[in-house]
Amino acid sequence: MPLPAAFPPTSLPPDTPAALTLVGVGPGDPRLLTVAAVEAIRAAIVVAYPVARLGASGMAAAIAAPWITPQQVQLPLLFPMVSEAAPLRQAWHAAADTLAAAVLEAAGQGGSVVLLCEGDVSLFASSSYVLLALRQRHPALPVQLIPGVSAVAAAAAAGAWPLALQQESLLIRPTPETPEALEALLDRAAAGAEVLALLKLGHRWAWVRPLLEQRGLLDQALFAQRVGWPDQQVASARVVEAGAAPYFSLLLIRQSWPEVLP
Structure with a gap:
């Protein structure tokens, strides 16, 4: 079924401040x-956040912890770390229904609901799937989005690494599954003056590093893992040994520079 381009007007009373953010x-x-993010969290009656399994703590909730109070209702939503379609769809639909019910309950108290999302709400985000599920199942629910700093931008800042300059393109995508696919991607990026941001590096680093070394790209790649956490590592790819990296790790690869530079 086609998704609506935007949410229609809310079916809640027009003077009700309750909404989902x-x-x-x-x-x-x-x-x-951002200031907008902190204000939305502080104003919420219900703070929802994703968890990988029941009883687990959420990374997004841990990040926002300084602004979550004991008076707020904390609502963990299960988003299993699986690749099968059926359990993922079930989780997204369940989250959409739970959030819609929470918004309606908050309406009676004159409050709002927030769903926390690590990174940005629109970039490889679980919240994007919840948004699409809400459009299908609760199209009248008022929803707004507050963007967040992405891991790509944070890694570039931590490494003092310009992401894109002048007419360059920036390609953000998950790390390919095979060396052959990465070779083809690197060839494309080199031909088109594209800077690569490869997410979800993880266990692939064991074969990605030797491939970068073979192509002479170790000194032109920035490795970053767990950006923003106390144990973050941001360094030249050359100084990072091959092996499995955490799921939340990424690479920034620049194969050329623009002709006009300081």
Whole structure:
């Protein structure tokens, strides 16, 4: 079924302040939350956040912890770390229904609901799937989005690494599954003056590093893991040994520079 381009007007009373706000909380450092994000969290009656399994703590909730109070209702939503379609759809639909019910309850108290999202709410985000599920299942629900700092931007800042200059393109995508696919991507990027941001590096670093070394790109790549957390690592790819990296790790690869530079 086609999705509506935008949410229609809310079916709640027009003077009701209750709403659902999807809040990007950045990659890890609480100081990177925007003023809008902090204000939305502080004003909420219910603070929802994703968890990978029941009873687990959420990374997004940990980032936003300085602004969550004991008086607020904390609502963990299960988003399993699986690749099968059926359990993912079930989780997104359940989250949409739970959030819609929370908004209606908050309406009676004159409050609002927020859903926290690590990084940005629109970039490889679980909240994007919840948004699409809400459009299908609760199209009259009022929803707003507050963007957050992405791990790509935070890593570039931590490494003093210009992401894109002048007429360059920036390509952000998950790390390919095979060396052959990465070779083809690097060839494309080199031909088109594209800077690559490869997310979800993880266990692939064991074969990605030797491939970069073979192509002479180790000194032109920035490795970053757990950006914004106390144990973050941001360094030249050359100094990072091959092996499995955390799921929340990424690479920035620049194969050329513009002709006009300082």
